[in-house]
Amino acid sequence: MSAKDSVVLSDMKPGSRGKVVRISAKGPLRRRILDMGLVSGVEINVKGVAPLGDPMEILVRGYSLSLRKQEAAEIHVEVM
Amino acid sequence: MGLTYQSVGIPATREMFNVKVTDNRSVIALAGNPNTGKSTLFNALTGLRQHTGNWPGKTVLQSKGSFIYKGREYTVVDLPGTYSLLANSVEEQVARDFICFAKPDTTVVVVDATCLERNLNLVLQVMEITEKVIVCVNLIDEARRKKLNVDIQKLSELLGIPAVATAACTGEGLPQLLDLISQVVCGDLKPKPKLVHYSSELENAISKLEPKIKEVLGAELNSRWVALRLLEGDKTLIESLEKFYSQEMIKATREVLA
Numbered sequence: 536m537s538a539k540d541s542v543v544l545s546d547m548k549p550g551s552r553g554k555v556v557r558i559s560a561k562g563p564l565r566r567r568i569l570d571m572g573l574v575s576g577v578e579i580n581v582k583g584v585a586p587l588g589d590p591m592e593i594l595v596r597g598y599s600l601s602l603r604k605q606e607a608a609e610i611h612v613e614v615m
Numbered sequence: 616m617g618l619t620y621q622s623v624g625i626p627a628t629r630e631m632f633n634v635k636v637t638d639n640r641s642v643i644a645l646a647g648n649p650n651t652g653k654s655t656l657f658n659a660l661t662g663l664r665q666h667t668g669n670w671p672g673k674t675v676l677q678s679k680g681s682f683i684y685k686g687r688e689y690t691v692v693d694l695p696g697t698y699s700l701l702a703n704s705v706e707e708q709v710a711r712d713f714i715c716f717a718k719p720d721t722t723v724v725v726v727d728a729t730c731l732e733r734n735l736n737l738v739l740q741v742m743e744i745t746e747k748v749i750v751c752v753n754l755i756d757e758a759r760r761k762k763l764n765v766d767i768q769k770l771s772e773l774l775g776i777p778a779v780a781t782a783a784c785t786g787e788g789l790p791q792l793l794d795l796i797s798q799v800v801c802g803d804l805k806p807k808p809k810l811v812h813y814s815s816e817l818e819n820a821i822s823k824l825e826p827k828i829k830e831v832l833g834a835e836l837n838s839r840w841v842a843l844r845l846l847e848g849d850k851t852l853i854e855s856l857e858k859f860y861s862q863e864m865i866k867a868t869r870e871v872l873a
Contacts (some may be wrong), residue, residue, distance in 0.1 A: 561701050
């Protein structure tokens, strides 16, 4: 898991896939992200991004999750 | 000294939730992720027509109803839907406080059969707080439609708690659920939740904290769970302890924390 192939989720394009490697958020936001099933190792699919790039919709553990850009920026993903 | 609720085995804090405390009345809590059919199940159990809907935050405060099964009266409390009990929001705090401090005789965690993995997070969290848990795999009819097969027996074995498949809107599985509830309430069936083991670092910290928490809280709350919350720095739990327990207890807890 070298740092060079990891990107932040907010930079990913619709249709791309990846694996979560790290959550950089702290405090309640981190807790919330983890509670929604976004823990390291989980596979995600970017389903779509709203016209202005915020929010975005991802597919995780078989369900759709919408994230603000600001939240997605805290999720580091290894692109697959 | 007269009879206290502790001496008859009913938690004194239960009264603070407006739940009528009598000897022959058991309290059942319905917990679960949003939109898993808790309110539908609530209506099916109680025959009430509590408003059901699928927008977020529909049930912010719990609603109550009751039913009689095999001569025993049950009060059912419909908790707000949450993904977690770690108190990031009002709903989570309401749900957590009820399970912790009202100490329901059984907590039924309603999960969505079509999205089991996501729902199990909450099941594990409830299992850490209380042993009296039943997992109710609801929306089983939807799952069937999606060609999903849930192995209830296996799920129950893996978690160490009773499990049942239901479709609350058609009434499927309700007799089995009622039977499980009454067995757990009477103590004929003792769930043995298989708890999560954390890293040795964390487990060490827990075992250091636990005896101190036991000293303060006694058997009031699950000390392992309180230790985990304190290690995480959960301030909302301290606030709730303040609300529900005496000042000495809080002072002692703060000392443990410091």
